[in-house]
Amino acid sequence: MSRFIGKCAAIITSATLILCSAATIAQAEQAQTAPSFTEEEQSYIANADKLKVGFIQDRIPICFADQNGEVAGVSRYIFERVSEISGLEFEYVGLPSGPVTYDYLLSEGFDLVTSVEYNEENKHANGILISEPYFSGRKVIVAKDDLEFRYGDNLSAAVSTGSQTLKKVLARMFPNFELKDYDSIEECFDAVSSGDADLMIQNQYVVEYWLSKPKYEQLKVIPMIGLDDKLCFSAVVALGDKTDAVSKEGQTLIDILDKSIACLTEDEVGSYTIQGVMENQYKYTFSDFVSRYRYSFIVMGIAIVIILALIILFTRQRIRFAESKAESKAKGRFLSTMSHEIRTPLNGLIGLNYLMSQKLDDRKKIEEYLRQSSATAKYLLSLLNDILDSSKLEEQEMELVLRPVDLELLIDTVNSIEKNLMADKRLTYTVHSGLTYPYVSADEVRVQQVLLNLLDNARKFTQTGGKIDLIINQEKTSNDKVLTSLVVSDTGKGMSEDFQKKVFNVFSRELDTVSKGNQGTGLGLFISRRLAKLMGGDLTCVSKKGEGSSFTFTFVSDISKPPEKNDVYSTDINSERPRILIAEDNELNGEIILELLTGSGFEADLAENGKLALDMFESSEPGTYGVILMDLLMPEMDGFEAAKAIRSLDRPDAKTVRIFACTANSFSEERDKAIASGMDDFISKPIDIDVLMKKLK
Numbered sequence: 001m002s003r004f005i006g007k008c009a010a011i012i013t014s015a016t017l018i019l020c021s022a023a024t025i026a027q028a029e030q031a032q033t034a035p036s037f038t039e040e041e042q043s044y045i046a047n048a049d050k051l052k053v054g055f056i057q058d059r060i061p062i063c064f065a066d067q068n069g070e071v072a073g074v075s076r077y078i079f080e081r082v083s084e085i086s087g088l089e090f091e092y093v094g095l096p097s098g099p100v101t102y103d104y105l106l107s108e109g110f111d112l113v114t115s116v117e118y119n120e121e122n123k124h125a126n127g128i129l130i131s132e133p134y135f136s137g138r139k140v141i142v143a144k145d146d147l148e149f150r151y152g153d154n155l156s157a158a159v160s161t162g163s164q165t166l167k168k169v170l171a172r173m174f175p176n177f178e179l180k181d182y183d184s185i186e187e188c189f190d191a192v193s194s195g196d197a198d199l200m201i202q203n204q205y206v207v208e209y210w211l212s213k214p215k216y217e218q219l220k221v222i223p224m225i226g227l228d229d230k231l232c233f234s235a236v237v238a239l240g241d242k243t244d245a246v247s248k249e250g251q252t253l254i255d256i257l258d259k260s261i262a263c264l265t266e267d268e269v270g271s272y273t274i275q276g277v278m279e280n281q282y283k284y285t286f287s288d289f290v291s292r293y294r295y296s297f298i299v300m301g302i303a304i305v306i307i308l309a310l311i312i313l314f315t316r317q318r319i320r321f322a323e324s325k326a327e328s329k330a331k332g333r334f335l336s337t338m339s340h341e342i343r344t345p346l347n348g349l350i351g352l353n354y355l356m357s358q359k360l361d362d363r364k365k366i367e368e369y370l371r372q373s374s375a376t377a378k379y380l381l382s383l384l385n386d387i388l389d390s391s392k393l394e395e396q397e398m399e400l401v402l403r404p405v406d407l408e409l410l411i412d413t414v415n416s417i418e419k420n421l422m423a424d425k426r427l428t429y430t431v432h433s434g435l436t437y438p439y440v441s442a443d444e445v446r447v448q449q450v451l452l453n454l455l456d457n458a459r460k461f462t463q464t465g466g467k468i469d470l471i472i473n474q475e476k477t478s479n480d481k482v483l484t485s486l487v488v489s490d491t492g493k494g495m496s497e498d499f500q501k502k503v504f505n506v507f508s509r510e511l512d513t514v515s516k517g518n519q520g521t522g523l524g525l526f527i528s529r530r531l532a533k534l535m536g537g538d539l540t541c542v543s544k545k546g547e548g549s550s551f552t553f554t555f556v557s558d559i560s561k562p563p564e565k566n567d568v569y570s571t572d573i574n575s576e577r578p579r580i581l582i583a584e585d586n587e588l589n590g591e592i593i594l595e596l597l598t599g600s601g602f603e604a605d606l607a608e609n610g611k612l613a614l615d616m617f618e619s620s621e622p623g624t625y626g627v628i629l630m631d632l633l634m635p636e637m638d639g640f641e642a643a644k645a646i647r648s649l650d651r652p653d654a655k656t657v658r659i660f661a662c663t664a665n666s667f668s669e670e671r672d673k674a675i676a677s678g679m680d681d682f683i684s685k686p687i688d689i690d691v692l693m694k695k696l697k
Contacts, residue, residue, distance in 0.1 A: 035085060035259035044252045050089040051111040051253075053079070056162060057094040058185050060209050061280035062135070062231070063115045065094045074205070074276030075114060075231075078134050078269065086260040097183050098161045105236045111253070117165045118230035129237055129250045131257040133230035135269065140207055141222035142192055143199040149222050156180055158188035158197035170201065173227070189216055203229045205277055212282035233257050301353045301373075400443040400534060401671070404560040407484070408438045410448055411472065418455050426465050434473040437482045440557040442535065447555065450528040450539070454488040454551045457524065461549070462492040481556050483537070489550040495543040503541055504529045528553070578626020580604040580696070583613035583642060584662070585634040589685075593629065596689060602696070609634045610642030617646055622653045627696060630679065632663040632670065639663070640677040647678035660695065662687065 037045065055075065057065040063075035071079065071092040083090050095113070105113065116122060118133040143149060156178040159167045167179055180197050182188045189210050191197040201224070211219060235250035353373070359365040415431060422429040458468045471487040495503065504525050529539040536556030543549035580602055584590035590606045597604040607613035610630070614637065617625060628646070632639035643659050661674035661682045671682045683692060 035256075035263055037256065037259065041252055041256050041259075044249070045087045045256065048088060050091045052109055053090045053092050053112045053114060054095045054100070054105065054110045055092055055113075056115045058097065058160075058162075059115060059203065059206055061277050062137075062203060062205055064280075069094060073280055074135065074273050077272035077276060078264070079114065081264060081268070081272070082134065082257065082260045085263050086256050088256065095162075099164055100162065102236065110236045113234045113236065115231050116234040117163075117169075118232040119165065119169060121165055121168050122234070129235040129254050131233040131235075131254050132261050133232045134261045134264065135231045135273075137229045137273075138204045139201050139224055139227045139229045140204045141199050141201055141224055142189070142207055142211070142219055143222060144192065144195070145218055145220050147198060147220075149199065152176060154178070155198040156196075158182050158191040158200040160185055160188055166201070169227070185210070189219070193219060201227070205273075208277075209280070209282050298353050298357070301350065305350070398534065400446060402441050402443060402557075405440055405442045405444045405447070405557075406438060406562075407435055407440060407472075408433075410444060410451075411435075411470075414448060414451055414455065417452065418459070421459060422468065425459065425462075427459065427462060428467040430467075430469050432469065432471045434471075436474045437476075437484075437559050439560040439562050440482055440484065441560045442555065442557040446531050446535065450531055450553050451486055451488075453524045453528050454486075454553060457551075458488050458490040458492070458549070462490045466491040477556065480559070482559055483554060483556055486553045487550060488553070489548065491548040494545045494547050494549050495541075496545055500541060500543055504539070577602050578658075578696075579624055581607060581613060581617060581625045581628045583607045583610055583628065583634065583639065584631045585609050586631075593687070600693065610637035610639055612636075614642050614645050617654075617657075618649060618651075622651050625653070625657055628657060628659045629662050629683070630659055632661055632674065639679075640673060643674070643677045643679050 055065075055071045056063050059073070061073045063071065063073050066072040070076075071094075079090060079092070082088075090112075093110070100113075116130055118130060122128055122130050141149060149155075151174075154176050157170060157174070157180065159170065159179050159181055161181050161183055167181075170177060170179060180191065182191055185202065185206065188197070188200045188202070192200050193216055199222075204221075207221060210216060211221065233254070235253050237250035356366060356369045356373075359369070411431065411433065418429065455468070455470070462468060467490070469487075469489045471485075471489070473485045473487075475483050475485075477483050525539070532539040532553055532555060537554035538552075539554075540552050541549060542552075580597055582590060582593055582597075582604055584593060584606065585608055587608075590608070594604055594606050605616060607616050613628065613630070617628070628643075630639040630643055634642075637645075639661060643661075646654055646657070646659070648654070658681070659679040661671075661679045663670065663674075663685060674682055681695060683695065
């Protein structure tokens with residue numbers, strides 16, 4: 001990965017250094033603000049219809065067709081400026097791939113062709129009238145990293161069939177080359193990448209764009225001397241006849257273009273080059289990431305299968321040791337239902353992994369499979385969390401973590417999560433807040449969990465265009481505590497009276513048209529009601545078939561005080577994107593987190609264990625690291641010990657650096673132990689990327 005990033009940095013640096021000197025144009029030194037046209041030229045401009053201009057469609061970012069088929073890139077800005085200066089109107093039509101003959105151009109009624117190479121072959125070719133160059137760059141060689149290029153070697157060169165003039169130039173300059181034709185620029189790159197051709201020669205900006213793609217990371221750029229890439233216009237005239245009226249009109253058109261091009265300054269063309277190149281840089285996509293790490297995704301899928309198999313075995317073991325026949329029967333139903341809930345998405349996940357291995361070259365298919373795999377994996381994770389929560393609630397092992405909570409902030413957080421999801425379904429979502437005691441002592445995570453579950457259910461079971469209301473009220477109880485009531489009402493189809501009696505049972509779901517297509521574990525309301533009761537409140541439901549449902553969630557809490565201003569984290573680290581130290585002993589996990597962070601603009605370093613993380617922090621300059629992502633279970637020194645050791649260092653940033661615990665153990669005792677060791681916050685694995693980014697920002 002470092003090699004790939006280094007190559008990208010080299011390309012970008014190279015592009016930056018030469019952008020300001022790009023586009024050296026003939027007659028630039030004699031540039032003038034407005035051309036002086038002859039009477040004949042003025043008459044031509046006044047009587048000329050819109051000129052049909054053919055352009056090459058695959059020279060990104062110099063000249064290509066955008067998504068709408070319109071001319072785009074550096075050339076578009078230059079063409080528009082030439083049109084403005086000359087007074088001529090252009091209609092741009094993309095040329096087909098492959099060699100384009102003049103017979104084709106004449107029969108299709110083209111007046112001009114752009115991106116024609118300005119060289120001796122074209123200047124003296126019979127029947128061709130070309131303008132002075134409007135753009136000038138450099139050509140470079142593209143070859144595999146292991147190719148030792150020497151002039152005079154017998155090598156094969158890939159040439160696009162749309163660059164036949166270049167083929168003539170190369171045949172003259174490198175008579176020992178075997179020139180191979182390919183239909184497009186991309187096929188030329190593929191040929192060099194696969195070894196079908198030794199090298200290719202192309203415009204430097206075009207090469208920089210294509211080499212930004214991860215699949216060409218094994219290719220390198222070799223500078224060339226004496227082979228510029230000058231582009232000009234060519235007038236379409238009858239072959240072999242430069243004396244008739246058509247040819248005179250063609251020459252007049254070329255003269256007008258030459259005078260207009262002469263008005264373009266070198267700085268002006270340079271700015272167009274910078275703008276066109278920067279606007280059309282290759283964007284590294286998630287599918288590129290997937291392609292690079294596709295085998296890691298398959299391994300991840302296998303790991304999920306193993307984890308779920310262990311959960312099933314664990315549940316079977318609990319059933320085996322049940323104390324009574326009735327309890328064993330209930331556990332059997334639980335296992336049967338859970339097995340179905342796991343096997344269905346698991347079958348889909350395994351199938352999607354297989355399909356991805358068969359469609360690696362189909363980007364759209366891969367993107368769709370990955371979207372489906374991500375949704376399925378998130379569902380399996382929610383199922384695992386729900387099973388663990390329900391187990392702890394049944395065994396009365398769950399403990400609330402009571403801390404000061406800003407309910408207004410909690411509601412805002414929930415709204416930010418739900419707002420876009422509601423909007424996607426065109427639902428009217430309204431919040432009616434009656435908070436009189438916004439600061440209370442409660443388990444923030446569990447309150448948010450119940451509220452999100454109720455809002456998610458309302459959204460899923462309310463048809464497009466419906467309405468959802470969140471009503472919040474508070475009242476003081478007789479013992480100076482606060483009873484908070486959160487009511488979620490919707491205009492969905494509601495529930496039958498029979499189903500309302502069992503809506504809070506384990507795995508309860510009404511099998512009708514309302515719930516079809518809405519995936520869920522059937523544990524959410526069961527867990528939410530148990531949590532509400534654990535918080536001294538309750539969760540109740542009122543629903544009417546065809547009219548909607550209303551869930552009321554209440555909990556009791558002590559009144560708290562707003563946090564003191566000096567309780568806010570120190571602002572010694574003023575960077576919006578702090579440098580991050582990752583302590584992770586799993587090589588794959590560490591590489592993925594590092595790639596995600598650097599891809600999001602963060603600078604980050606990776607330590608393989610807690611001892612190495614401590615050494616790297618201690619040897620760094622104070623203030624180097626703003627955040628540490630600390631795995632808990634590591635060899636040599638675990639995360640708890642490393643955090644304590646860092647906090648005990650005699651340096652100012654040892655107390656202010658943020659340390660986030662990152663672990664697959666999400667139990668409250670692990671969280672408390674992490675906080676006690678000096679860590680600031682807790683992030684559960686698998687890491688939710690959105691949550692991580694919000695915490696880092």
